[in-house]
Amino acid sequence: MVKSIIRSQENETMSSSVARSTSIVILVLAMIAAAKAQEFHPKEVGEAFIQKKSAHPLVDSKSLKFKVDTAKLTVFVHALIDDNKNNLSYPVQIYFLSDYCHNCSYYYVTNITGIHKHYTTTFLVDSKWNSNVMFMSNLSKSNISCSENVSYHFGERGEYTWQIEIRDTTTNASCSSNGITVVTKPWNSYLPILVAFCILLGLAIVYSIVDTFYSRRLLNRSESVDRFINSDLGSTTTMDETMVPEPRPARERMKSVDSFRGICIVIMVFVNYKGGWYWFFHHSPWHGLTVADLVFPWFMFIMGINIVLSIDSLERKATPKWEIAYKILRRTAILFFLGLCIINHNTDFVNMRIPGVLQRFAVAYCIVTLLHWGFHKSVSDISTMVVNATSEDGSNPWWYLIRDIKVYWLQWIIIACFEVLWHCLTFLLPLDNGCPTGYIGPGGLADHGKNFNCTGGAAAYIDRKVFGVKHLYGSTTAKKVYFPPDFDETIPFDPEGLLGSIHSILIVFLGLQAGKIYLYYKEPKQRIIRWYCWSLLLGVISAVLTKFSQYDGWIPVNKNLWSTSFVTTLSCFAFFILPTMYYIIDIKKLWTGAPFYFVGMNSIFIYVGHEVFTGYLPFSWGAGSTSTHAELLAMNMLGTAYWVIIAYYCYKIKFFVKI
Incomplete structure (x- = not known):
């Protein structure tokens, strides 16, 4: 099952027992993950924190506790009325709208009412983005409605007041406010x-x-270590010393790929630990990108690089076809099984979530690996094709400079078919619940609430039909912004659903292309130029699809849907980072890649381990929604640092886990 290498070459005779021991370790981790309670996973911070269910929510400012990314807003209502109207009530309704909620309508927050001339209440408001606050009131005597709104960016843990004046006299019937006043200065979050x-x-x-x-x-390290170490999803080397009998130089290993993978894992651990609860270390609510949105697709891109080099290594060693197929299917099954164990906490088979991160890795890995294996060409194969196509005057064929693309033209046609399938299903599939065909919005308050139950469009519709609502994630990052804070219903949407898996195949395939460039072009300059050209090309495609806009493009960047522009944008970044790190680490050797290099060589172990031990000491000490950013950031950074130290220790004792 899961293999590992512990110790150096002199302990090679113990490899079978080591493999069994590592298998037990991984199984134990998976079992802990499946049984682990969820009390250490605090709920996401909402757009505002108001107890709407109270019929008369007059709250004292001192009794209300701050939460992360919130401020206190105290509303004073002063009613100027005729003396004989003292027994009338003048309810004031408060509505909110975040500037981050694109094309949204206001949502109801609370009702302030009383039969006195002066009454007040205090509630928490969101401090992440600029907010629009509006009040409405019905004047009892004049029988008219009045309203006013104010736009303000509240600061974290600041205290503010808003004075509203209601006039309902025989000579004047109106409402007004004095704007937001700062009582206590906010913190610099x-x-x-x-x-x-x-x-x-x-x-x-x-x-x-x-x-x-x-x-x-x-x-x-000794050559024996490099001979055993493979990346978790494929080898990062092009050949093995056992292929030829004659002595040869030590094989080339791309430390930049291991380091790039390590960076992805470190960021992934940090954001999964909540990233200090900063909004830009959380996934984007819907359209757009944050730091948390980068690492998953980058990791899949790196997996594509490894697939090329792994298949080439297996073919060079003349590995039997059945053994290659077995390795591919075994790795797919292990990834899928680990994914199911990690994401299902204290649940049963009836409510078990099926889609997930490792499950998507498994599907994309299996399809792309089989696709490449079926069409793989070795360096010598392509050299022979070039020689056969060389003209009589000795000039190379027209496709010589793009031979990594030309010889795999059938692969590109298959990937193009996947792309056409995604667009047809996304924009042409009829939807239920009265949702418009081609809808890719967040639902909820977006589009002024017209498509409230249409979150995710075709992606959510397909997952509901295939898996059923009980087997989906049941929430979305859009809930933090595009739904009222007291909305407690399940949103049947899964960010790792079926339709997005099509584009995960695409980004792995683009990583495959990066690996082909490394394999077929031996000069570093040739590799670097081609990687940068791909980055430029994909960047232009992203610019066209998005129209340089977060919301108004033809296909906006969206991690929840894994939109086309999301894949091209993240691949653009990856094609830029890869040659940059390759030049610094592998060519000029200005940086060893440490400490990320150590994490990248044990990525599957670190990923599974951090998921299993989330919420346990010393990785977490229970800080939650009422803590400060400073405490949460310190806790999350230390939790991430512990895993970097663990990865370094594993490197020192030569403990490497692969599947």
């Missing part, structure tokens, strides 16, 4: 990030100095 950045920068400088003297001791 970004100061902890600045402090953390300075600390990390200092540590990086110290590490660089130490690494200058000790990098050779840390990284010049």
Whole structure:
């Protein structure tokens, strides 16, 4: 099942027992994940935090506790009325709208009422984005309605007042307000990030100095280690020394790929630990990108690179076809099984969630690997094709400079068919619940509430029909912005659903293309130029699809749907980062890739481990929604740092887990 290498070549005779031990470790981790309680997973912070269910929500400011990314707003209502109208009530309804909620309508927050001339209440408001606050009131005597709104960006843990004046006299019937007034200055919620950045920068400088003297001791490992180490989803090497009998130089290993993978894992761990609860370390509510949206597709892109090199290595060793097929199917099954175990906490088979992160890895890996295996060409095969197509005057064929694309033209046609399928299902499939065909919005308050129950459009519709509502995630990042804060109903949407899996295949295939460039072009300059050209091409495609806009493009960037522009944009970034790191780490050797290099070599172990032990000491100590950003950031950074240390320790003792 799950294999590992523990110790160096002299302990090679213990490999079978080591494999069994590592299998037990992984199974235990999976069992813990399946049985782990969820009390340490605090709910996401909503757009505002108001107890709407109270019929008379007059709240004292001192009794109300702050939550993350909130401020206190106290509303004072002063009624100027005739003396003989003291027994009349003048209810004031408060409505909110976040500027981040695109094309949305106001939502009801609370009702302030009383039979006195002065009454007040306090509630928490969102401080992440600029907010629009509106009040409405019906004047009892004049029998008219009045309203007024104000736009304001509340600061975290600041205290504010809003004075509303209602006039209902024989000579004047109107409403007015004095605007938002600051009572207590807000905190600088970004100061902890600045402090953390300075600390990390200092540590990086110290590490660089130490690494200058000790990098050779840390990284010049024996050839036996490199022979055993494979990346979790395929080898990052092009050949193996057992292929030919004659002595040859040590094989080339792309440390930049391991380091890139390590960066993805470290960011993934950090954002899964809530990233200090900063909104930009959470997934984007709907259209758009945040830091948390980057790592999953990048990891899949890197998997594509590994697939090319792994298949080439297996073919060079003349591995039997049945063994290659077995390796592919086994790895797919293990990834899918681990994914099911990790995401299903304290549940049963009736309500078990089926789609998930590792499940999507498994599907994309299986399809793309089989696709490439069926059409794989070795370096010598392509060289032979070039020689056969060379003209009599010795000039190379027209496709020589794009031979990595031309010889795989049938693969591109198959991927194009997948792309056509995604667009047809997304924009042409009729939907239920009265949802418009081709809808890709968040539902809820978007479009002024006209498509409230249409979250995800065709993607959600297909998942409901295939899996059933009980087997889906049951929520969406759009809930934080596009739904009222007291909306407690399940939203049948899964961000790792079937339709998005089509585009996960696409980004793995683009990673496959990056691996082909590395395999078929031996000069670093040739590789780097082609990687940058692909980055430019995909960037132009993204610009056209989005019209350089977050919301108004033909196909906006959307991680929940894995839209076409999302894949091209993230692949554009990956094609830029890869040659940059390749030049710095592998060519110029200005950086060893540490400490991310250590994490990248044990990525599946770190990923499964951090998912299993989320909420346990020392990775978490129970800070929650009422804590400060500083405390949450410190907890999440330390939790991430522990896994980096664990990865380094595994590297030192030569413990590597692969599947």
